[in-house]
Amino acid sequence: xxxxxxxxxxxxxxxxxxxxxxxxxxxxxxxxxxxxxxxxxxxxxxxxxxxxxxxxxxxxxxxxxxxxxxxxxxxxxxxxxxxxxxxxxxxxxxxxxxxxxxxxxxxxxxxxxxxxxx
Amino acid sequence: xxxxxxxxxxxxxxxxxxxxxxxxxxxxxxxxxxxxxxxxxxxxxxxxxxxxxxxxxxxxxxxxxxxxxxxxxxxxxxxxxxxxxxxxxxxxxxxxxxxxxxxxxxx
Numbered sequence: 001x002x003x004x005x006x007x008x009x010x011x012x013x014x015x016x017x018x019x020x021x022x023x024x025x026x027x028x029x030x031x032x033x034x035x036x037x038x039x040x041x042x043x044x045x046x047x048x049x050x051x052x053x054x055x056x057x058x059x060x061x062x063x064x065x066x067x068x069x070x071x072x073x074x075x076x077x078x079x080x081x082x083x084x085x086x087x088x089x090x091x092x093x094x095x096x097x098x099x100x101x102x103x104x105x106x107x108x109x110x111x112x113x114x115x116x117x118x
Numbered sequence: 119x120x121x122x123x124x125x126x127x128x129x130x131x132x133x134x135x136x137x138x139x140x141x142x143x144x145x146x147x148x149x150x151x152x153x154x155x156x157x158x159x160x161x162x163x164x165x166x167x168x169x170x171x172x173x174x175x176x177x178x179x180x181x182x183x184x185x186x187x188x189x190x191x192x193x194x195x196x197x198x199x200x201x202x203x204x205x206x207x208x209x210x211x212x213x214x215x216x217x218x219x220x221x222x223x224x225x
Contacts, residue, residue: 034214043205043216043217043218043219044154044162044205044207044216044219045213045216046212046213046214046215046216049212049214058212058213059213060213061119061213094161094162099164099167099173100167102150102209102210103150103152103167103168103171103209104152104154104164104166104167104168104173104207104209105152105162105164106164106167106173108161108162108163109161110161111161
């Protein structure tokens with residue numbers, strides 16, 4: 001199993017970024033997927049979830065209305081469109097795979113760094 | 119959101135020590151609970167799911183227990199490779215909140 005994030009970078013407050021998570025080594029369209037972030041030197045925060053078929057999405061309150069999660073099961077890729085970025089969104093963004101529903105996340109990528117700064 | 123507290127936040131221990139970390143959820147989460155280990159500059163690794171199910175490849179010195187609102191991670195004989203930060207997580211209600219972490223350091 002491999003998860004590879006991309007798309008991070010430095011962006012000004014109010015700007016946008018689109019993160020991608022490309023998966024391999026498992027049946028991508030059978031598993032829910034997550035974005036989780038970790039601010040520098042801080043703990044872990046769930047950001048967003050998408051079900052295996054893309055029909056169910058969830059967001060932490062702090063990103064609702066600004067971030068949109070999606071997936072393309074033909075391309076084995078998940079996305080996070082991040083708009084109206086704020087300095088407090090600065091973090092390492094990981095994608096993670098459900099082990100099973102409600103059973104933890106058994107595979108993680110290495111993360112992609114998002115820095116929101118003027 | 120369900121709040122998850124974790125104690126201690128820092129733990130200094132020696133190789134061979136028995137270590138216990140406790141997490142509490144602000145409301146019942148049944149057994150929808152997991153533990154992770156994170157080493158510097160590396161993504162977290164799932165150790166235990168379902169509160170007590172050891173993941174494949176994780177040494178048997180790790181164990182988890184609890185249900186409802188109180189959960190425990192125990193390492194029976196700490197090894198050099200176990201010095202890391204440990205996070206707990208509830209998976210009952212989204213957002214799947216994490217505890218703030220316990221850093222296990224070498225005494």
